[in-house]
Amino acid sequence: MAKRRRSGPDRSSYLNHRSVVEPITAPDGSAVRELLHPSRHAIDRLSVAEATVEPGRSTRLHRHPIAEEVYQILDGAGVLELGDERLAVVPGDIIRIAPGQPHRLETRSDVPLRLLCICQPAYSDEDTEFLDTPDSSDCTT
Numbered sequence: 001m002a003k004r005r006r007s008g009p010d011r012s013s014y015l016n017h018r019s020v021v022e023p024i025t026a027p028d029g030s031a032v033r034e035l036l037h038p039s040r041h042a043i044d045r046l047s048v049a050e051a052t053v054e055p056g057r058s059t060r061l062h063r064h065p066i067a068e069e070v071y072q073i074l075d076g077a078g079v080l081e082l083g084d085e086r087l088a089v090v091p092g093d094i095i096r097i098a099p100g101q102p103h104r105l106e107t108r109s110d111v112p113l114r115l116l117c118i119c120q121p122a123y124s125d126e127d128t129e130f131l132d133t134p135d136s137s138d139c140t141t
Contacts, residue, residue: 013042018050026051027128028059030105038122047122053078053113058106061131067119069097071105076113079106089113102131 021033034040036048053059053076061081071080073093080087080095081104089095089105097103107113117123 013040016041023052027125027130028062028104029053029057030059032117034123043122045122046118046120049117049119049123050074051115051117053105053107055107055110055112059104060134061102061104063100063102063129063131064097064119064123064127065100065129066127067121067123068099069103070116070118071095071097072116072118074114074116076107076111077109078113079108080104081106 016035018033018035021035023031023033026032030051030053032052033050034047035050036043036046038044038047055076071089071094073089073091073095075091077088077090080089081102082095082097083101083103087095105113105115121127
């Protein structure tokens with residue numbers, strides 16, 4: 001039988017809950033909760049974050065030369081610009097983003113677009129290259 005979880009702060013480097021992670025504004029303009037990251041948790045090769053893009057907003061166009069990403073759409077709807085393609089995304093969609101592939105998300109629903117971002121190797125600002133200027137995107141800041 002599984003142990004009952006106690007509410008409260010992070011109790012282990014193996015266990016985390018989104019409610020104890022404060023969101024930050026990421027360099028791409030989304031609000032991010034870093035749920036699992038090697039710098040803070042017992043995980044070595046990847047990171048898991050929850051990102052939110054508010055209605056009518058988009059992230060900046062960017063790429064990660066080293067990291068491979070997987071997005072799982074949780075809430076909202078939008079358009080993912082992925083290289084030369086524009087893909088409609090809805091809850092349940094899972095998208096692979098290859099290393100070096102330019103991408104940006106735009107929310108096209110009345111509710112925020114919320115997604116899990118899984119990066120391997122783990123996300124780092126140093127592995128993020130922006131392909132636009134901050135003024136060319138309507139991202140949240």
